Amino acid sequence: MFGRQKPPVTPPTEPGDDLPVGIIEGKGRPTPRRKEAEAANRRPLVPSDRQSAAKAARVAQRTQREREYEAQKRGDESAMPARDRGPVRRFVRDWVDARLNLVEVFLPIVLVCFVVQMTFMQINAWASLIALAVLYAFTVAAIIDAIVLWFRLKRRVIAKFGEVQQGALFYGLVRAFQVRRSRLPKPQVKRRAYPE
Incomplete structure (x- = not known):
């Protein structure tokens, strides 16, 4: 009524005629159900072993700081902190x-x-x-x-x-x-x- 008229859709004569060349029909696997997709993405908020996770995080932060400090001494901008780049x-x-x-x-x-x-x-x-x-x-x-x-x-x-x-x-x-x-x-x- 208020919009423009859409042209009538004509059905394709043969299956696959409406697809451009090179496009494959389907994705080759069924779509996972919502419950399955959410279960695959679910991770625990808190790791099961907090002490080892905290220790690993401290070691990673220390190595990152050491790498940035060495880069600052050398003048290597690629490894410097973001404020110096x-x-x-x-x-x-x-x-x-x-x-x-x-x-x-x-x-x-x-x-x-x-x-x-x-x-x-x-x-x-x-x-x-x-x-x-x-x-x-x-x-x-x-x-x-x-x-x-x-x-x-x-x-x-x-x-x-x-x-x-x-x-x-x-x-x-x-x-x-x-x-x-x-x-x-x-x-x-x-x-x-x-x-x-």
């Missing part, structure tokens, strides 16, 4: 590693200032105040350096890839805060050898 992440890593970052010495400076402040607090108040002033000045300088790093890295990534991948800039900033020797994946470029 891809051309954008590689570019961010190489660009941060090539840059001389003020923020990478932030944690050692904070530690030294904290030790000086705690040691000389009772002995010499001026040394403690100087350590505190150095700490505040270095914190402000590190924040400014991190902001500069963020905007320069964003401009470079957009120039190379057209857009910024989600999380890539934060990935570079976190990498910049790490001391160069302790970074994973290991740096693959020298200082001031910026990637193209």
Whole structure:
């Protein structure tokens, strides 16, 4: 009534005339009943031997972590964790590693200032105040350096890839805060050898 008219279906004259060449009729086996199909797919939610299953899972996780750690040391991207893979992440890593970052010495400076402040607090108040002033000045300088790093890295990534991948800039900033020797994946470029 409201739809278009369907053309009348004419029955085929001979069986098999309506099939294209090369198609075989039937699947060669009966369709399994629903109960049989569900029984074939049923697996226990909890393994029967929980201790051995947990031990096997721990061993598998440990070997996976070791394989990823070795890949990070070598620079082999195929076995790295997912957060370190891809051309954008590689570019961010190489660009941060090539840059001389003020923020990478932030944690050692904070530690030294904290030790000086705690040691000389009772002995010499001026040394403690100087350590505190150095700490505040270095914190402000590190924040400014991190902001500069963020905007320069964003401009470079957009120039190379057209857009910024989600999380890539934060990935570079976190990498910049790490001391160069302790970074994973290991740096693959020298200082001031910026990637193209």
